[in-house]
Amino acid sequence: MPNISQRGEQMPESPIRRLVPYAEKAKSKGVTIYHLNIGQPDIKTPETAMNAMRNINLDVISYSHSAGIESYRENLTKYYQSAGFDIDKDQIMVTTGGSEAISLTFLSCMDAGDEVIVPEPFYANYNGFATAAGIKVVPVISNIETSFALPPVSEIEKMIGPKTKAIFICNPNNPTGYLYSKDELEQLRQLVLKYNIYLFADEVYSEFCYDGEPHISVMTLKGIENNTVMIDSVSKRYSGCGLRIGMLVSKNKNVIDTALKFAQARLSPPSLGQIAAEASLATPDSYFLNVHNEYKKRRDFLVKELNSIPGVYTPTPKGAFYTVARLPVEDSEDFCEWILRDFSYKNQTVMMAPAAGFYSTPGKGKNEVRIAYVLNIKDLGNAVETLKKALEIYPRKTE
Amino acid sequence: MPNISQRGEQMPESPIRRLVPYAEKAKSKGVTIYHLNIGQPDIKTPETAMNAMRNINLDVISYSHSAGIESYRENLTKYYQSAGFDIDKDQIMVTTGGSEAISLTFLSCMDAGDEVIVPEPFYANYNGFATAAGIKVVPVISNIETSFALPPVSEIEKMIGPKTKAIFICNPNNPTGYLYSKDELEQLRQLVLKYNIYLFADEVYSEFCYDGEPHISVMTLKGIENNTVMIDSVSKRYSGCGLRIGMLVSKNKNVIDTALKFAQARLSPPSLGQIAAEASLATPDSYFLNVHNEYKKRRDFLVKELNSIPGVYTPTPKGAFYTVARLPVEDSEDFCEWILRDFSYKNQTVMMAPAAGFYSTPGKGKNEVRIAYVLNIKDLGNAVETLKKALEIYPRKTE
Numbered sequence: 001m002p003n004i005s006q007r008g009e010q011m012p013e014s015p016i017r018r019l020v021p022y023a024e025k026a027k028s029k030g031v032t033i034y035h036l037n038i039g040q041p042d043i044k045t046p047e048t049a050m051n052a053m054r055n056i057n058l059d060v061i062s063y064s065h066s067a068g069i070e071s072y073r074e075n076l077t078k079y080y081q082s083a084g085f086d087i088d089k090d091q092i093m094v095t096t097g098g099s100e101a102i103s104l105t106f107l108s109c110m111d112a113g114d115e116v117i118v119p120e121p122f123y124a125n126y127n128g129f130a131t132a133a134g135i136k137v138v139p140v141i142s143n144i145e146t147s148f149a150l151p152p153v154s155e156i157e158k159m160i161g162p163k164t165k166a167i168f169i170c171n172p173n174n175p176t177g178y179l180y181s182k183d184e185l186e187q188l189r190q191l192v193l194k195y196n197i198y199l200f201a202d203e204v205y206s207e208f209c210y211d212g213e214p215h216i217s218v219m220t221l222k223g224i225e226n227n228t229v230m231i232d233s234v235s236k237r238y239s240g241c242g243l244r245i246g247m248l249v250s251k252n253k254n255v256i257d258t259a260l261k262f263a264q265a266r267l268s269p270p271s272l273g274q275i276a277a278e279a280s281l282a283t284p285d286s287y288f289l290n291v292h293n294e295y296k297k298r299r300d301f302l303v304k305e306l307n308s309i310p311g312v313y314t315p316t317p318k319g320a321f322y323t324v325a326r327l328p329v330e331d332s333e334d335f336c337e338w339i340l341r342d343f344s345y346k347n348q349t350v351m352m353a354p355a356a357g358f359y360s361t362p363g364k365g366k367n368e369v370r371i372a373y374v375l376n377i378k379d380l381g382n383a384v385e386t387l388k389k390a391l392e393i394y395p396r397k398t399e
Numbered sequence: 400m401p402n403i404s405q406r407g408e409q410m411p412e413s414p415i416r417r418l419v420p421y422a423e424k425a426k427s428k429g430v431t432i433y434h435l436n437i438g439q440p441d442i443k444t445p446e447t448a449m450n451a452m453r454n455i456n457l458d459v460i461s462y463s464h465s466a467g468i469e470s471y472r473e474n475l476t477k478y479y480q481s482a483g484f485d486i487d488k489d490q491i492m493v494t495t496g497g498s499e500a501i502s503l504t505f506l507s508c509m510d511a512g513d514e515v516i517v518p519e520p521f522y523a524n525y526n527g528f529a530t531a532a533g534i535k536v537v538p539v540i541s542n543i544e545t546s547f548a549l550p551p552v553s554e555i556e557k558m559i560g561p562k563t564k565a566i567f568i569c570n571p572n573n574p575t576g577y578l579y580s581k582d583e584l585e586q587l588r589q590l591v592l593k594y595n596i597y598l599f600a601d602e603v604y605s606e607f608c609y610d611g612e613p614h615i616s617v618m619t620l621k622g623i624e625n626n627t628v629m630i631d632s633v634s635k636r637y638s639g640c641g642l643r644i645g646m647l648v649s650k651n652k653n654v655i656d657t658a659l660k661f662a663q664a665r666l667s668p669p670s671l672g673q674i675a676a677e678a679s680l681a682t683p684d685s686y687f688l689n690v691h692n693e694y695k696k697r698r699d700f701l702v703k704e705l706n707s708i709p710g711v712y713t714p715t716p717k718g719a720f721y722t723v724a725r726l727p728v729e730d731s732e733d734f735c736e737w738i739l740r741d742f743s744y745k746n747q748t749v750m751m752a753p754a755a756g757f758y759s760t761p762g763k764g765k766n767e768v769r770i771a772y773v774l775n776i777k778d779l780g781n782a783v784e785t786l787k788k789a790l791e792i793y794p795r796k797t798e
Contacts, residue, residue, distance in 0.1 A: 001625040001651065002564065002597050008507045008657035017663070045460045053452045053671065061444045061641040061675070096495050096643065099665040107531055108407045112511055128664025132506055134533060165401065198401050226400040242460040242670025244495065244643075252400065258407035264416070265527025266498040271641025272452065272671040276460070 007134070012127045015357020015370075018333075022340035023351050031344045034383035036371045037351045039174065041321070043239040043291055045276075052279035053272065063268040067260055068094025068247075072278040076247065079281055083206070085219040091251055093259055094269045098204045098233035098246035099125065105229050105248060106133040108258040109198050115163040116200070119151055121324060121358035121365055123174045123202070138164070139360045144326055144368065147315035148176035150184040153191055166198035167191065172205040172215065175358045175370035176324050177299075177317020179213055189221045192228075199224060204233040204246070205320035207288060210296045213318050225251040236321075238280040239291075243273035295321050298373040298380055305384040306371070309391060311398075314371075322372050324355055324365075328391065328398050332356065332369050335394060345389040348382055367398065406533070411526045414756020414769075417732075421739035422750050430743045433782035435770045436752045438573065440720070442638040442690055444675075451678035452671065462667040466659055467493020467646075471677040475646065478680055482605070484618040490650055492658055493668045497603045497632030497645035498524065504628050504647060505532040507657040508597050514562040515599070518550055520723060520757035520764055522573045522601070537563070538759045543725055543767065546714035547575035549583040552590060559590075565597035566590065571604040571614070574757045574769035575723050576698075576716020578612055588620045598623060603632040603645070604719035606687060609695045612717050624650040635720075637679040638690075642672035694720050697772040697779055704783040705770070708790060710797075713770075721771050723754055723764075727790065727797050731755065731768045734793060744788040747781055766797070 016037050023033055067073065073089040080087045095101040102125075110116065112134030118126060120139035130137045138159050142148040150156075156167065167188060172179045192199045201218040209215045218228045233246035248259055299317065306314045311328025329335040333354040340349055355368035373380060391397065415436050422432055466472065472488040479486045494500040501524075509515065511533030517525060519538035529536045537558050541547040555566065566587060571578045591598045600617040608614045617627045632645035647658055698716065705713045710727025728734040732753040739748055754767035772779060790796065 001653070002508065002595055004653045004657045005506065005508055005510045005513075007510055008660065011657065011660040011664075013660060014663050040459075040461050042459065044458045049460070050455065050457070053455050056449065056452050058449070059443045060439075060441065061448070061639045062439050063640045096669070097665065103665075108403055109401065111404045111406055112533055114404075125664040125666075128661065132661055132664070134511055196401055240460045241462045242667065244667070244669040254400070254403045258403045258410065261407065261410040261412060262527065262531055264413050265410075265524040265531070266496065266502075267524075268641065268643070270495070270643040270669040270672050272675065273669050276671065 032348045037353045041239045041374045046283040048282045049276040049280045066264045093248045095246045097244040101231040101246045101248040104259040110165045114165045116166045118168045124357045148178040153187045168200040170202040172319025177320045179318035202231045209319045234277045245273045245277040309388045345386045431747045433749045436750045440638045440773045445682040447681045448675040448679045465663045492647045494645045496643040500630040500645045500647040503658040509564045513564045515565045517567045523756045547577040552586045567599040569601040571718025576719045578717035591626045601630045608718045633676045644672040644676040708787045738789045744785045
């Protein structure tokens with residue numbers, strides 16, 4: 001039998017992959033599992049998107065332009081204008097989800113062996129895209145004590161070497177929910193200018209900011225227009241994860257032209273998803289207001305409840321719909337497995353993502369978990385109650 | 400401004416990219432362009448797929464399983480059984496088009512610097528996927544004189560070295576329409592066994608075989624079950640190119656497990672496309688019979704008409720919906736540009752793909768073009784008449 005590739009062997013598994021069999025077993029025994037582990041919102045996809053499918057009137061579902069349907073890109077320019085910056089339709093490339101936008105960014109801006117600096121904890125799949133592209137993720141640690149703020153610029157600067165091609169942020173952040181401030185972005189602006197490197201920003205949660213704090217897109221930063229690449233997606237914004245529609249946005253023509261060469265090889269992004277995503281642009285403001293209010297309510301509830309459990313601490317995230325919580329356990333992977341395998345309360349249990357999977361520094365995040373608040377308040381309440389009861393009897397607690 | 404990547408610079412452009420501005424200019428002058436250059440069929444997507452969209456009844460368009468919707472994979476096993484081989488649903492991974500299936504195959508089975516042997520001419524985007532994956536395509540030449548049959552095994556064997564990980568065929572072939580015989584596949588079977596390498600087969604045109612010749616899938620070859628990876632797609636089968644749904648099929652569990660790790664990073668294939676593709680499985684046989692008869696009629700017409708033009712020669716392809724034709728010109732790239740830029744007949748012109756883009760050996764295919772017969776007979780007739788008139792006055796003819 002021929003061998004598989006070395007990069008295939010090195011390809012990291014999802015942080016929750018190992019937990020799936022335990023979850024399946026619990027489910028098969030009739031236990032209710034509250035999924036705090038995934039970013040699949042329970043919010044309805046807008047009616048305008050669903051109606052675009054119900055009223056579809058095409059003879060042939062054909063390829064679109066490799067950069068996406070022109071009218072969709074045209075309409076996206078208006079969306080971005082309302083978000084505070086001007087962009088041309090030719091500076092937007094529609095991709096197969098934010099995932100492909102990240103892959104194309106890596107392939108277009110970096111070669112095998114090149115390095116990208118990423119504040120950790122970070123979205124675990126960045127490791128996967130990096131492995132596929134043969135590039136190296138260089139982490140700089142952000143800490144729960146500072147609510148996962150941007151690490152000091154001096155720390156980031158220390159990591160910059162001859163192979164460094166980019167800094168990559170996720171704003172608001174998955175997994176921490178941290179929302180970068182104007183001052184933090186200004187520091188990054190100066191840094192990328194100083195070293196003439198790229199600034200990649202995954203802004204797929206830009207619509208999810210709370211407490212009146214503004215989202216500041218890297219596309220609004222002056223003087224680094226040729227350094228910035230923004231990654232966007234409709235997955236969370238319109239609760240349309242399955243559409244698989246994202247965007248790569250940059251004013252750097254070389255980057256867009258190069259990404260387009262890679263995109264032409266795969267022909268086009270999904271046509272049905274694009275039609276639904278274009279229709280989603282007409283989603284009324286009331287939809288977002290409802291979604292915003294719902295997530296804010298969930299966040300406030302979750303943070304308060306978590307922090308009321310002895311030994312548990314989570315900061316208050318300003319964006320997205322995740323938070324990282326510190327638990328009074330030695331090893332959150334063991335705890336996340338145990339709670340699925342050996343524990344239930346009122347025939348319920350909880351699935352969470354061990355945070356170690358979001359760090360690339362070994363040993364970091366061992367007592368942290370990522371919790372997604374994509375469940376309604378009642379379910380969230382049951383989930384946190386279950387977590388509390390579990391921590392009371394879990395045998396490998398630290399305090 | 401930071402540099403783009405070297406691989407981005409090396410990324411090959413589509414063979415017809417350079418022609419697009421000339422086509423746009425001709426169109427803007429009101430000239431009708433017959434597109435013989437693309438594989439976008441004019442056949443209608445089956446009603447059963449369209450109805451699945453019209454009757455969609457979901458609240459949330461969510462991620463699917465990373466390997467694809469389970470019921471779809473289950474139903475695909477029945478489709479493959481009717482095609483002559485047994486496969487388990489866990490041996491099928493649904494991908495974002497056949498394109499992604501190829502990328503995942505390369506990433507899972509090969510490392511940067513590894514070599515894959517491909518009979519040329521070959522589908523030009525293989526070069527793109529190879530560049531993205533950092534692997535090297537090693538061509539073995541097939542010739543128009545032998546209707547692009549498999550090159551002698553001795554020629555293929557000469558190319559096998561320490562870096563060779565796979566042989567990659569497209570069957571029926573894009574761009575040549577060649578359908579590999581049982582004997583040719585047996586030769587490949589023995590070769591991959593002898594060298595313990597992979598056999599990748601792009602079989603997306605398997606439903607398009609003419610003259611009663613059978614399509615022989617690599618999945619039916621005995622004793623090399625762990626060497627074979629089959630790439631499939633619904634794009635051509637159900638005229639659903641825009642669905643972006645393909646499959647990676649292999650009985651090698653390591654390959655599937657590894658491909659799944661890469662697939663998990665990108666979360667899932669498009670959900671709407673999968674729903675439409677699953678519905679397409681119920682397409683009645685009469686649809687395929689009509690499509691088959693239509694393409695056979697077009698092929699017979701096209702081959703006869705092309706061969707009646709002085710100096711033009713094309714073999715009779717046994718499958719797919721392309722043929723490679725030799726033209727009496729020095730440089731088909733120049734001719735394809737000239738016919739769009741400087742020529743029209745009855746206010747019509749023709750866009751074709753210069754065949755050099757389908758070869759990786761420099762200088763090969765210089766007097767050949769790929770012609771797709773995805774137009775109705777009337778348009779095909781007008782296109783060939785236009786081509787004939789153009790060749791009469793083209794200044795850089797060879798005879």
